[in-house]
Amino acid sequence: MGTRWVRLAQQLWVALILLFLFVPIFLIFFYAFNGSNIESWPIQGLTLKWFGQTWNDPEVRAALVLSLQAGLAATALALVLGSCAAFAIHRMRFFGRDVVSLLFVLPLALPGIITGMALNAFFNFNGITLSLLTIVVGHTTFCIVVVYNNVLARLRRTQGSLIEAAMDLGANGWQVFRDVTLPLISTSVVAGAMLAFALSFDEVIVTTFTAGAQNTLPLWIFGAIRLGQRLPEVNVVVSFVILVTILPVFVAARLTGGGGAARVRAGR
Numbered sequence: 001m002g003t004r005w006v007r008l009a010q011q012l013w014v015a016l017i018l019l020f021l022f023v024p025i026f027l028i029f030f031y032a033f034n035g036s037n038i039e040s041w042p043i044q045g046l047t048l049k050w051f052g053q054t055w056n057d058p059e060v061r062a063a064l065v066l067s068l069q070a071g072l073a074a075t076a077l078a079l080v081l082g083s084c085a086a087f088a089i090h091r092m093r094f095f096g097r098d099v100v101s102l103l104f105v106l107p108l109a110l111p112g113i114i115t116g117m118a119l120n121a122f123f124n125f126n127g128i129t130l131s132l133l134t135i136v137v138g139h140t141t142f143c144i145v146v147v148y149n150n151v152l153a154r155l156r157r158t159q160g161s162l163i164e165a166a167m168d169l170g171a172n173g174w175q176v177f178r179d180v181t182l183p184l185i186s187t188s189v190v191a192g193a194m195l196a197f198a199l200s201f202d203e204v205i206v207t208t209f210t211a212g213a214q215n216t217l218p219l220w221i222f223g224a225i226r227l228g229q230r231l232p233e234v235n236v237v238v239s240f241v242i243l244v245t246i247l248p249v250f251v252a253a254r255l256t257g258g259g260g261a262a263r264v265r266a267g268r
Contacts, residue, residue, distance in 0.1 A: 025242060032235040050232040057230075060237060063220040069132060070207075070216060071200040074139035078196045081140070082147030083189065090155040108145040115141060116209030123210070130212030138210035139203055143196035150192035154185045194248035202245045217241055 027041075035045030054060055089101050107115060119138050123130060158181075204218040211219060217237060224234045 028235055028242070029239050032232075032239045034232065034235070050236050054233040054236040057233060059215070059220060060217075060233065063215045063217045066132065066135075066214055067201055067216040067218075070135045070139055071197045073132075073136040074143045074200045075193050075197045077136065077140045078143035078147045079189065079193055082144040082192065082196075083151050085144070086148050086151035086155060090152055104148050105145055107141045112142075112203075112205030113209075116206040119206070120209040130210060130214075132214070134210040134212070135207055135214070135216070138206045139200040142203075142206070143200055146195045146199060147189070147192035150188040150195070151185055154188035158184050191252035194252040198245045198248040198252075202241055 030043055032050060033046045033048070034043040034050075035047040085104055089097060089104075116138065119134070119141070120130075122128075123134055128134060202218055203216075204222060207216055207219055215223065218241065221234055221237055221241070224230050
C-alpha cells in the first residue's frame with residue numbers, strides 16, 4: 001500500500017511540473033486566436049484575423065525569410081563540419097584527442113552572451129560588416145556541436161566488422177562510405193540537421209550580437225514585446241516559432257531512437 005501511494009505521489013508531482021512548464025506555452029496558442037487585442041483571461045472569442053494580418057506584415061515576412069536563410073545555411077555548414085569532425089575523432093588516434101573532442105562540445109556549454117560578444121568583437125576588429133554571413137557564422141558555432149554529438153554517438157555504436165567485411169570484398173573507401181557507413185549513420189545525420197535547424201531558428205542571444213540592424217523572427221518578437229506593440233501578431237509568430245522548433249526535435253528523437261544497421265542494402 002505504501003509503495004502505491006509513493007508511486008501516485010511521484011506521478012502527481014511529475015504532472016504538476018509538466019503543467020508548470022507547458023501551460024504558459026498552450027496559453028500562447030489560445031491568445032493567437034483571441035478576438036481582442038488585449039491579453040486577458042478568459043479570451044474574448046475566437047478569430048483568425050491575426051494570422052492574416054501577421055502574414056501581410058512585411059517586417060514579419062522579412063524576418064521569416066532571414067531566419068530561414070540563416071537556419072538552412074548554418075545547418076548545411078554544421079552538417080559538413082560536424083560530420084567531418086566526428087569521423088576524425090572516431091577514426092584517428094592522436095595526442096590530445098580528448099581535449100579536441102571537448103573543444104568541439106564547448107561552444108554549446110558556454111553562455112550564449114559570451115559567444116555573441118566574442119564573435120562581435122572579432123567581426124569589429126577585422127572590419128567585417130554584420131550581415132547574414134555573420135549570423136550564419138554565429139549559429140554554426142553551436143549547430144556543429146549537435147551534429148558532431150549525433151554522428152559520433154552513432155559511429156561509436158557502429159560495428160567495425162561491417163566496414164572491414166566490405167573492404168575485404170574489394171570495396172574502396174568511397175564505396176564503403178556510400179554503401180555501408182552512410183546508411184548506418186543516416187538517421188543520426190538527419191536528426192542532427194533537424195536539431196541544428198531548430199536551435200538556429202529560435203536563437204536570440206548570439207543573433208543579437210551578430211545581426212546588426214537585421215531582424216530574425218526571435219529578434220522581431222523580442223523587439224515587439226519590449227515595446228508592447230502588436231501583441232496579437234507576436235502571439236501568432238511565437239506560436240509558429242514553437243511549432244517550427246518542436247517538430248524537428250520530435251522527428252529527431254524518433255529517428256535516433258532506432259538503429260541504422262537495417263538500412264545497409266544487402267544487395268550491394
